[in-house]
Amino acid sequence: MTINLQQLTALLPLLIVMFTAITVILSISYNRNHFFIAVFSILGFISSFFSLYLLTSIVPIDITGLFHIDSYAILYIGMIIISSISTCIFAYPWLVKYRFNKEEFYLLIIFSTLGAISLIISNHMASFFINIELISLPIFGLIAYSNNEKYSLEASFKYIILSGIASSFFLLGTAWVYSVSGNLGFISLTQILKIASENEQLLVLFGIIMMLFSLFFKLSIVPFHLWTPDIYQGTPLPVLSFFSTVGKISIFTALLHFLSHIADSNNRILYFILSAMTVLSILIGNFMALFQDNIKRFFGYSSISQLGYVLIVLLASDKNYTFSLEASGIYLSSYLFSNIAFFGIIHLISNTNNKKFDHSISSYKGLFWLQPILSSILTIVFLSLAGIPMTMGFIGKFYILSIIIKENLWIMGITFFIGTILGFYSYLRIILNLYLNPSRSLKKDLNIQNYWFYTPSGIVIFISGVILLILGVYPNPLITLVRLSELC
Amino acid sequence: MLLSLLIIIPFFSGFFSFFSCRFNKNFPRWIALIGIFCILLVVMQILIQDNYYFFQTGCHPNWDRQLIVPWIPRFGIEFNIAVDGFSIVMLIFSSFLSIIAVLCSWNDIKKNTGFFYLNFMLVLSGVIGVFISIDLFLFFCFWELMLVPMYFLITLWSDQSEKKKIIFAANKFFIYAQTSGLILLSSILLLVFSYYHVTNILTFNYNSLLTQPINKHIEYVVMIGFFLAFAIKMPIVPFHGWLPDTHAQSISCGTIEIIGLLIKTAPYSLLRYNLVLFPFSTKDFAPIAIVLGVISIFYGAFLAFSQTNIKKLIAYSSLSHMGLILIGIYSNNEIALQGVIIQILSNSVSTTALCILSGQLYRRFKTQDMNKLGGLWSCVYWIPGFSLFFSLANLGIPGTGNFIGEFLILFGTFQQFPFICMLVTTGIIFSAIYSLNIIQKIFYGAYKKNFTIFFINKQELWTILALVFVLIFLGINPQKIIDLSYPSIHNFQK
Numbered sequence: 009m010t011i012n013l014q015q016l017t018a019l020l021p022l023l024i025v026m027f028t029a030i031t032v033i034l035s036i037s038y039n040r041n042h043f044f045i046a047v048f049s050i051l052g053f054i055s056s057f058f059s060l061y062l063l064t065s066i067v068p069i070d071i072t073g074l075f076h077i078d079s080y081a082i083l084y085i086g087m088i089i090i091s092s093i094s095t096c097i098f099a100y101p102w103l104v105k106y107r108f109n110k111e112e113f114y115l116l117i118i119f120s121t122l123g124a125i126s127l128i129i130s131n132h133m134a135s136f137f138i139n140i141e142l143i144s145l146p147i148f149g150l151i152a153y154s155n156n157e158k159y160s161l162e163a164s165f166k167y168i169i170l171s172g173i174a175s176s177f178f179l180l181g182t183a184w185v186y187s188v189s190g191n192l193g194f195i196s197l198t199q200i201l202k203i204a205s206e207n208e209q210l211l212v213l214f215g216i217i218m219m220l221f222s223l224f225f226k227l228s229i230v231p232f233h234l235w236t237p238d239i240y241q242g243t244p245l246p247v248l249s250f251f252s253t254v255g256k257i258s259i260f261t262a263l264l265h266f267l268s269h270i271a272d273s274n275n276r277i278l279y280f281i282l283s284a285m286t287v288l289s290i291l292i293g294n295f296m297a298l299f300q301d302n303i304k305r306f307f308g309y310s311s312i313s314q315l316g317y318v319l320i321v322l323l324a325s326d327k328n329y330t331f332s333l334e335a336s337g338i339y340l341s342s343y344l345f346s347n348i349a350f351f352g353i354i355h356l357i358s359n360t361n362n363k364k365f366d367h368s369i370s371s372y373k374g375l376f377w378l379q380p381i382l383s384s385i386l387t388i389v390f391l392s393l394a395g396i397p398m399t400m401g402f403i404g405k406f407y408i409l410s411i412i413i414k415e416n417l418w419i420m421g422i423t424f425f426i427g428t429i430l431g432f433y434s435y436l437r438i439i440l441n442l443y444l445n446p447s448r449s450l451k452k453d454l455n456i457q458n459y460w461f462y463t464p465s466g467i468v469i470f471i472s473g474v475i476l477l478i479l480g481v482y483p484n485p486l487i488t489l490v491r492l493s494e495l496c
Numbered sequence: 497m498l499l500s501l502l503i504i505i506p507f508f509s510g511f512f513s514f515f516s517c518r519f520n521k522n523f524p525r526w527i528a529l530i531g532i533f534c535i536l537l538v539v540m541q542i543l544i545q546d547n548y549y550f551f552q553t554g555c556h557p558n559w560d561r562q563l564i565v566p567w568i569p570r571f572g573i574e575f576n577i578a579v580d581g582f583s584i585v586m587l588i589f590s591s592f593l594s595i596i597a598v599l600c601s602w603n604d605i606k607k608n609t610g611f612f613y614l615n616f617m618l619v620l621s622g623v624i625g626v627f628i629s630i631d632l633f634l635f636f637c638f639w640e641l642m643l644v645p646m647y648f649l650i651t652l653w654s655d656q657s658e659k660k661k662i663i664f665a666a667n668k669f670f671i672y673a674q675t676s677g678l679i680l681l682s683s684i685l686l687l688v689f690s691y692y693h694v695t696n697i698l699t700f701n702y703n704s705l706l707t708q709p710i711n712k713h714i715e716y717v718v719m720i721g722f723f724l725a726f727a728i729k730m731p732i733v734p735f736h737g738w739l740p741d742t743h744a745q746s747i748s749c750g751t752i753e754i755i756g757l758l759i760k761t762a763p764y765s766l767l768r769y770n771l772v773l774f775p776f777s778t779k780d781f782a783p784i785a786i787v788l789g790v791i792s793i794f795y796g797a798f799l800a801f802s803q804t805n806i807k808k809l810i811a812y813s814s815l816s817h818m819g820l821i822l823i824g825i826y827s828n829n830e831i832a833l834q835g836v837i838i839q840i841l842s843n844s845v846s847t848t849a850l851c852i853l854s855g856q857l858y859r860r861f862k863t864q865d866m867n868k869l870g871g872l873w874s875c876v877y878w879i880p881g882f883s884l885f886f887s888l889a890n891l892g893i894p895g896t897g898n899f900i901g902e903f904l905i906l907f908g909t910f911q912q913f914p915f916i917c918m919l920v921t922t923g924i925i926f927s928a929i930y931s932l933n934i935i936q937k938i939f940y941g942a943y944k945k946n947f948t949i950f951f952i953n954k955q956e957l958w959t960i961l962a963l964v965f966v967l968i969f970l971g972i973n974p975q976k977i978i979d980l981s982y983p984s985i986h987n988f989q990k
Binding site: 377391396397398406409410412413414421425428429432433436439440443444482483484487491 | 567568569570571608636637640641643644647648651652663666667670671674675678681682685686689
């Protein structure tokens with residue numbers, strides 16, 4: 009197994025992140041310096057991000073059978089790195105106040121990002137499994153990071169146990185598939201579904217469905233969604249922004265990659281399971297979001313429905329496969345930016361507050377009259393999630409609706425319709441809340457300094473808000489970017 | 497370039513007025529007013545520059561002025577705006593009514609003026625955008641752009657004593673409107689993709705979509721989708737649930753925006769899109785639409801009669817008139833279409849005026865309940881007389897625009913559907929009943945309470961007088977409007 013220079017270059021983003029991780033470990037063991045480690049890890053991510061440019065000319069490329077890098081991977085790796093950078097930036101002011109060890113936070117983030125990046129490019133069930141674990145294990149620690157807070161340990165334990173079960177499902181599925189194919193590479197899946205006899209195909213199918221269930225669990229698609237709101241509630245906000253973007257985007261990308269190998273088998277059972285889950289997660293996610301009072305729980309349900317919409321992409325047939333890749337790219341990037349902006353703002357508000365903030369929706373009442381820019385960005389985020397024109401979320405919804413209409417997926421159409429209307433209602437409730445007369449407690453408690461705008465997190469929030477708006481009005485650059493990665 | 501100003505001016509004047517609020521409380525109003533005047537000037541300029549008095553016989557609409565900027569080439573979406581005579585008429589009227597609305601909100605809006613006028617101007621830019629956009633995607637964007645600011649206008653500045661009711665009404669409005677928007681978007685996409693299926697060109701351009709007839713069944717489905725979307729906004733009977741509540745709960749200048757501008761975009765779009773894009777299925781669908789129209793007329797009139805809330809009464813009467821407009825649109829007759837235009841304009845003027853008057857009464861007496869008012873004629877100056885005039889105009893007495901509109905619609909419909917026409921004519925009697933009912937209950941009869949005598953101030957007087965003049969102008973000289981919009985109408989009805 010030799011690796012030539014070209015393949016090494018292709019692994020460059022991964023290597024840079026690894027190098028950052030090692031340096032951070034050494035630095036922690038030598039001398040703890042919070043500021044240095046924060047800056048260093050951010051710089052590591054940034055250089056890894058720019059090294060993606062070197063990859064554009066050499067993809068697609070196979071690396072040792074474990075990894076396959078194509079141009080789509082570059083796009084998604086870029087998204088993940090952006091999210092990690094913003095997480096580090098958001099976490100810094102929070103960690104400054106944190107009483108215990110601060111530096112390990114960055115280490116965990118770096119490891120998890122490492123897992124996410126290699127998950128996106130993995131092309132083999134072994135690497136697939138290991139990387140899913142590599143994403144999840146640091147996240148256990150991250151969720152429990154603020155373990156002196158209410159619900160935090162509970163959330164962490166819930167996630168550890170359920171994630172372990174999901175992983176065992178994955179291993180079980182892999183074993184079933186392996187029992188027929190005798191090979192763990194993804195490529196073998198395509199062949200095995202073509203040549204295997206009917207009984208064997210049933211075995212393989214069972215294995216695949218087991219694996220899918222495990223992935224769906226991580227994405228919190230509906231029958232496996234029950235943990236989501238609890239964990240969203242208990243997780244500290246910077247971690248949540250990481251968890252709900254990096255975790256979900258990378259696993260969805262892996263799912264997309266995984267399903268592309270079995271898409272042309274046109275399996276009916278698989279199709280049925282996929283569409284049933286899509287329908288359920290759109291409807292239940294949106295419906296449950298209606299009744300939430302806690303804004304973190306609300307966002308948990310809302311993320312279920314958002315991922316439900318993007319699952320529609322998987323139902324498109326081979327003919328429109330490239331179009332659906334484009335749709336998922338655009339939808340996920342709008343999901344990414346709205347998440348960053350949302351969690352950034354909520355974090356900013358709760359972090360600068362003296363008292364404990366309970367994150368109930370009514371505690372944000374009248375925010376607009378105290379912090380106009382901040383709540384305008386928040387409004388844009390919600391409008392984008394609801395999919396109202398002139399925001400980036402609308403472009404994503406537009407793509408999804410195009411797929412529905414092009415493919416004549418009528419059941420999906422009706423679901424989309426009902427889900428979107430429910431979604432409008434629930435987002436509208438929160439938007440309106442921002443514009444009512446401010447409650448007295450908010451006036452008293454809210455002490456965001458006016459220079460929030462000049463802090464790094466303020467800049468990140470502002471940029472992602474502006475991106476949501478500008479790419480919504482003029483989505484060409486984004487579409488060109490996504491299509492560029494489709495062509496090469 | 498002039499065309500792009502039509503979008504740019506309202507949009508930016510809204511933002512300017514929002515930021516100017518910090519300097520002076522009066523700035524937002526002035527900026528909004530000046531912005532609308534500028535729009536009016538631009539429209540006038542376009543009107544004068546182009547000679548509108550000629551016949552167009554080509555089979556596609558010839559746009560007198562067009563601006564095309566590529567927007568999202570991936571889907572063949574362009575920023576494509578154009579005007580023809582019909583749009584010009586609608587533009588003039590919407591800017592005129594917005595001036596009235598600004599004037600009428602002048603003293604009413606005391607808190608957060610900047611944000612109020614921001615929302616106001618955003619609604620206006622959405623309405624203008626709907627009137628001038630030729631690209632279906634752009635049209636949809638403007639269609640949706642109106643909603644969020646309108647939602648804020650309803651919720652944040654209404655009488656805050658009944659908060660739950662207001663939010664409920666506003667949510668109802670928003671959900672209905674979004675449903676309409678989603679249906680519209682899906683049918684637009686269906687149309688575009690079936691066009692793509694035939695020609696292999698992905699485009700949202702109205703003119704290109706006109707050229708290629710698509711599969712008949714798909715055409716029917718798409719047509720139903722468009723019709724549903726517009727009928728919800730219009731509103732027509734089964735889809736009218738949002739109008740009375742929303743109308744009763746919002747402030748008077750908010751209602752002007754809804755009744756005068758917002759719901760007039762629906763008949764415009766029906767004329768512009770349904771009649772022209774789907775000529776065959778429209779013909780099949782016409783009886784159903786006309787039956788819906790008849791039901792709306794009678795249903796609206798009956799319910800208007802039984803209302804005690806003034807604003808709800810106005811809303812139901814507007815519903816009833818929308819039924820008439822719908823019949824005119826689907827009557828497949830050129831004269832009726834001309835009547836529809838006159839009716840759209842004069843109906844919005846007369847209902848707007850009634851809204852303003854009821855708003856003025858509300859400001860003085862703090863009630864919209866007709867049972868609590870009574871015998872106002874002797875203690876209020878000007879308002880009763882004007883109310884009488886506008887209620888009579890609403891029921892269509894000769895000399896006002898409403899008469900011309902109704903007459904032309906009925907005249908045109910008679911040639912195709914004589915029985916329907918006769919049925920509808922009786923509807924006028926019902927509208928007379930509710931109009932006289934409101935006048936009798938509020939202004940005549942004995943005092944319910946002892947009210948002090950008051951005068952309305954000059955500004956209010958002038959706004960109402962302006963509306964009176966417009967209505968009489970429409971009644972006496974409708975030919976001007978008909979001439980202006982004739983080429984477009986001629987193209988709609990082939």
